[in-house]
Amino acid sequence: MNGQTFLKTLYMKNLKETLSFGQRFASILQQKDVVALQGDLGAGKSTFARAVIHSLCPAVDHIPSPTFTLIQSYDPANPLHGVVTHGDFWRLHAPEEVLELGLQDLFPQGISLIEWPERMGPFLPPQALFLEFTLPDLSLPEQRLLTLRGSLLWQERLAHLLTSFLQDSMS
DSSP: OOSOEEEEEEEEOSHHHHHHHHHHHHTTOOTTOEEEEEESTTSSHHHHHHHHHHHHOTTOOOOOOTTTTSEEEEOOSSGGGOEEEEEEOTTOSSTTHHHHHTHHHHGGGEEEEEESGGGGGGGSOTTOEEEEEEOSOTTSTTOEEEEEEEEHHHHHHHHHHHHHHHHHHHO
16 A cells, blocks of 8 residues: 555454444445455454445345355445445455456445455555454454554544544443
8 A cells, every 4th residue: 555554443342333333434435435354254344344234225134245256236325325345355366356357347336345355466446445353352252353554535534433433432
């Protein structure tokens, strides 16, 4: 990632907090946003993506994992968001396979949530916001650390969201 970046780590004490942050996070997303979801298997990437999609697309009842289809698309309640795309690239063997999926054509048309973004190699847009999920204590499986990393433009967009989330999690 070129230029200056920001880094912020949040502690989520349970699933409810992770889902709440996902719903709040959805409120700042705009057309052309790419969110790169990183973390080990079971770290919470899909759970978070579902919370975001449910927030943006409340009419959608079922949000399956795109592990086998690679990409799922949804129509959001607000048409200004464009299409909401959820990709899971665990099964990709080479970055060039992304080109066959046509995902780069979808980026400007909506909001993209990408699991296993490192499999995209150079085809991941440089303006992506990275969210890395880690399990700080395996004996407490609902806890998460969420590290956000992106350009200073993302920092500006996230400022109010992060402040309100941190205030609520302390109460």
